[in-house]
Every structure is written in C-alpha cells, then in structure tokens.
Amino acid sequence: MTAVHKDNVTSEHFVVCALYKFVSLPDFEALRQPLLNVMEQNEVRGTLLIAAEGINGTVSAKREGIDNLLAWLDTQPNLDNIVTKESFDDECPFYRTKVKLKKEIVTMGVEGVDPLKVVGSYVKPNEWNALISDPEVILVDTRNDYEIEIGTFQNAVDPNTKTFREFPQWAKENLDPSKHKKVAMFCTGGIRCEKSTAYMKEQGFDEVYHLEGGILKYLEEVPKEETMWEGECFVFDNRVAVNHDLQKGSYDQCHACRMPITEEEKQKPEYMEGVSCHHCIDNVTDEQRARFAERQKQIELAQARGEGHIGNEAQAVLQQRKEAKKAQKNAQRNK
Numbered sequence: 001m002t003a004v005h006k007d008n009v010t011s012e013h014f015v016v017c018a019l020y021k022f023v024s025l026p027d028f029e030a031l032r033q034p035l036l037n038v039m040e041q042n043e044v045r046g047t048l049l050i051a052a053e054g055i056n057g058t059v060s061a062k063r064e065g066i067d068n069l070l071a072w073l074d075t076q077p078n079l080d081n082i083v084t085k086e087s088f089d090d091e092c093p094f095y096r097t098k099v100k101l102k103k104e105i106v107t108m109g110v111e112g113v114d115p116l117k118v119v120g121s122y123v124k125p126n127e128w129n130a131l132i133s134d135p136e137v138i139l140v141d142t143r144n145d146y147e148i149e150i151g152t153f154q155n156a157v158d159p160n161t162k163t164f165r166e167f168p169q170w171a172k173e174n175l176d177p178s179k180h181k182k183v184a185m186f187c188t189g190g191i192r193c194e195k196s197t198a199y200m201k202e203q204g205f206d207e208v209y210h211l212e213g214g215i216l217k218y219l220e221e222v223p224k225e226e227t228m229w230e231g232e233c234f235v236f237d238n239r240v241a242v243n244h245d246l247q248k249g250s251y252d253q254c255h256a257c258r259m260p261i262t263e264e265e266k267q268k269p270e271y272m273e274g275v276s277c278h279h280c281i282d283n284v285t286d287e288q289r290a291r292f293a294e295r296q297k298q299i300e301l302a303q304a305r306g307e308g309h310i311g312n313e314a315q316a317v318l319q320q321r322k323e324a325k326k327a328q329k330n331a332q333r334n335k
Contacts (some may be wrong), residue, residue, distance in 0.1 A: 056105035120197025120208035151231025190214035
C-alpha cells in the first residue's frame with residue numbers, strides 16, 4: 001500500500017473519505033439497505049454507522065464511486081452537506097462493505113448529550129495554532145491512549161482513556177469550570193469533539209473550543225513549517241496512521257490486538273505476525289494464540305494462491321469454490 005499525494009491523484013487511485021453528520025434520522029433503520037446497495041453498486045468499501053442522531057464512517061473507492069455515494073446521500077432527507085475529509089492511496093484500505101445500525105454514531109454512553117442542541121465553538125485549522133498558544137487555554141486530546149501514543153499536538157493533555165466512554169468520567173475528575181476557563185479539544189476527524197464539547201457545555205464550561213474537521217483537516221490545511229502537530233495520526237483502517245502529508249505513515253498493526261507497532265517493535269521476541277506483540281503477549285491465552293496462528297496460516301495460504309482472505313474478495317472466492325465443488329459433484333453424478 002502506497003500513499004498518494006493529492007497533487008498526483010489519478011482516476012486509478014482510491015479516495016479514502018471520512019464523513020459524518022449529526023442530524024435527526026427518525027427512520028434510520030429504513031436507510032440501511034438502500035445505502036448498502038449504493039455502496040456495493042459503486043464498489044465502495046468501509047463501514048458507515050447510522051443512528052437516530054446521524055451518520056458516521058470512513059469509506060474508500062475510486063473517485064467515481066465516492067462521488068456517486070455522496071451524490072446519493074445528498075438526495076436523502078437531512079443528509080445533504082455532509083462533512084467530509086479525503087486522502088488518497090493506491091490500494092483500498094478496507095476489506096468489507098458494511099452499514100451498521102447503532103444507538104449512537106460515536107459512543108460516549110451519556111444520555112441526553114445532543115450536539116444538535118449545544119456544541120463548542122468551531123475553530124478553523126488556520127486559527128488553531130493561535131488558540132492553543134494562549135497560556136489560558138487547556139488543550140485536551142479526546143482520543144484513546146493508543147492513538148495519542150503515536151502523535152498529538154504540542155502540550156496537549158492525555159486523558160489516558162481506553163475508550164471514548166471513559167472520557168466523561170475523566171473530565172468530571174480533572175476539569176473544573178471555575179478553574180479551566182478556556183478548554184480546547186480535538187480528535188481525528190471532529191466527530192468525537194461534537195459529543196465531548198456538547199458534554200462540556202452541559203457541565204457548565206463556558207468557553208469550549210473544537211478543532212473544525214479534526215486533526216485530518218489540520219494536516220491538510222496547515223503547512224509543515226507552521227505545524228504544532230507532533231508525530232503521526234492514527235486512522236481506523238489498514239493504513240494504521242498517516243503523516244503530515246496525509247500519506248501512510250511508518251506504523252503497522254498487530255492483527256491480534258489491533259495496536260499500532262513500529263518496524264523496530266516487530267523485531268522484539270514477543271512479536272509473531274498475526275499472533276501477538278509486546279502490547280498483548282501477556283493477555284493472549286494459549287487457545288487464542290493457536291486460533292490466531294491458524295488464521296495467519298490461512299491468510300498466507302490465500303496470499304500464495306493470489307486470493308483475498310478477508311472481506312468481499314474472500315466471499316467471492318468462497319462462492320466460486322462452492323460453485324466449482326457443486327459442478328464437480330454434478331459432473332461425477334452424470335458420468
């Protein structure tokens with residue numbers, strides 16, 4: 001997989017499109033199948049989440065496929081003008097095509113938090129540096145610990161949360177409206193901050209700010225020589241992380257625990273491809289290790305045959321095999 005700079009994109013490259021919109025979708029269940037059909041018809045892979053509060057996800061396809069999907073969404077009630085962020089690659093970073101029905105499009109687990117009613121003040125990427133340079137501003141990274149480990153903004157507070165569900169409790173214990181007068185928050189694409197800033201406003205914080213478009217938009221618009229970003233940005237697809245040019249970064253992923261790992265960490269004795277790494281070696285049972293090893297073996301066998309092991313390609317191959325076996329049985333019967 002080789003990342004592509006936006007200036008060198010052709011019709012053969014894949015667009016990776018992150019999108020979301022908080023909007024009332026009372027009949028969201030009825031949207032699932034038509035949306036899935038449009039994605040499949042246009043060879044769009046990735047996952048979209050839909051709930052009564054809106055839509056969220058990241059998908060990838062050739063330019064025409066993404067444009068067709070967005071055009072279709074634009075015709076649906078309340079789904080026009082969806083927030084999108086794009087990057088590019090020479091391979092599709094997803095294996096499957098999914099549309100999932102959810103209670104929340106980003107799970108915080110706090111009842112009543114509604115970004116449609118109240119949210120923090122949006123700050124454009126080109127105004128972000130000035131805001132977070134203000135000594136009165138406390139800068140909070142709302143992402144999970146493993147995301148923050150590989151990159152964050154200078155002087156950002158790390159809540160050390162494993163999931164977004166833990167953020168409200170951390171905020172209750174560590175942030176005080178009477179002490180922290182100005183709070184700036186950021187996340188990968190902006191959606192978690194829609195929820196976190198709404199929550200903070202409801203907790204009585206007055207000046208709450210939110211990086212519009214998230215880290216990805218900042219990396220797209222702010223020149224490297226002016227950046228206050230340090231490291232790489234974790235993304236939830238096969239690229240694992242992107243650098244300041246929004247190209248695939250230097251990290252791989254342990255396929256047992258999904259944690260980002262470097263080439264250097266892959267040289268550690270705890271690392272076995274597809275089975276374990278130094279992050280998860282002590283948490284993997286013998287049964288899991290055996291199962292992971294068998295899965296890795298099947299992946300390698302499929303690759304040796306030139307077949308996909310996971311996702312749509314694998315399903316197509318399995319179907320071909322079933323049909324071939326059926327044809328073989330029929331041929332034997334007719335002898």
